[in-house]
Amino acid sequence: MGISVKNISKSYGKVKALEDISFTINHGELFGLIGPDGAGKTTLFRILTTLLIADEGEASVAGYDVFKEYKSIRNHVGYMPGRFSLYQDLSVEENLNFFATIFGTTIEENYDLIKDIYVQIEPFKDRRAGKLSGGMKQKLALSCALIHKPKVLFLDEPTTGVDPVSRKEFWDMLKRLQQKNITILVSTPYMDEAALCDRIALMQDGKILEIDVPGAIVEQYPKAIYNVGANNMYGLIESLNAYEHRHSVFPFGEFVHYTDNRPDFDPASLRRYLERQHLSEIHIEKTQPTIEDTFMELARQ
Template sequence: MSIKIANISKSYKKVNALKNISFEVKSGELFGLIGPDGAGKTTLFRILTTLLIANEGVASVAGFDVITDYKSIRKNVGYMPGKFSLYQDLTVEENLDFFATIFGTTIEENYDLIKDIYIQIEPFKNRRAGKLSGGMKQKLALCCALIHKPKVLFLDEPTTGVDPVSRKEFWEMLKRLQQKGITILVSTPYMDEAALCDRIALIQGGKILEIDTPAAIVKHYLKPIYNVSANNMYQLVNSLKAYEYNHSVYPFGEFVHYTDRRSDFNPAELKVYLESKKLSNITIEKTVATIEDTFMELAK
């Protein structure tokens, strides 16, 4: 086990940021912590990176206790905080060089590990970090977090504020790092990124809702989900919410995801009801649950 978390609770003045959190991350796993802002993701990261002390519970990273052995953890983990924490007034190369130096290593020594990421930003190595685009900052921050060849990598919302192309490239990089044997714990508010992890924990309001592989989590959703669409979205949502048998009604892009309370639900019946509400162009099709559906069902 690379990361062990047992019964961790943490509260600030008034807020219970984390409530009795327990899970484990296997060595070499790409583990995702999925939840909205304020769910407690950053607090958990800070406890695991020895920046905060939990009120209750124990945790260990790479076999070291986060409190008693914090110095060993600091030597063995890479951490990329929420906002890409770089020195804006230093160049790309100076940033990397600085982080290499404070970890007692050099860029050359671990160049293999960062090579395929660094070559993408190398053309800009003399540019100040403050002048980089979001995607390039993200890559540089990742290089800085990797430069000392950590055993465990903590990435706190690495894809927030980054465009889809950079996001995709970033996840491809993580997959390659994972193949090199690095354990990765990554947090994100984007449900669509969950599918890219080996296992995920859904977190909201300081509580873990579910932990499993993305495929298994989706299977936990037992009710059949229907994609409903009609000519007027606003009236469609209102009508479905007013339908006496509805279990859940959530807008989902161009559709509404609808589940019914009855086990013998007949879509034709719903169509008749919607028509009675003066809606037209009605389509009702069965669809598969997504991580987001599961999340909402669990958080309900």
């Protein structure tokens, strides 16, 4: 009753948006698709919600075939696209009533499912949707996607452009929804949100690089990784990229995440090299890899 995807491929002309994608999502699981813009996340969502037809492969959602039983799928899924797609001239309450009516239900019938979310926007129920803040639009869109009590919920980059507090609130809401036995597939370009999922799939250029629980993906990072800092960030990055022994160099907040291609790497040798590049205030400290580091390493390969 979850989601099954087998060898799905989709092209737009000569551009291959998805290439031989396969995975399964268990019933009641919170599963994340993690990747940058252009990775193929939205194309996959549109196929699974019956808005697009794949060139190759097969898929099922909540036990229904996405090609043969698309009408049944549309009655059993909730879909929140990346762009705010509700009626901006209608009020909060009017939007919610409209979507409830489409699915032959009422706000009252499934109020217990949306209560935790809707109480936060109920004080603004007479305000036009187009006049809401980003976080409030997000809550309204989620309420409309849930109003018919779907078995599977699709959320395409729901927190893009939303402030950090609203992002945290949104993920708290997803965890509560998961407890109501709803299967959730969420896509995001934010690597920090990946750790909040039960399992994740890392996507790049229409392909899946890795699927596993977040902790296991981080554990497979193959090298020792170091936080490197100096007085001149631009000069530091330039110098590290020119270093003959460097394996990878990625800016990461106030530091650079650096890995070396020597099995017996000595940080002191790197410090001497950077000093010869006229850098000062040099900081080199071993650190723990993140999901983002693993993603960048897999993408390199």
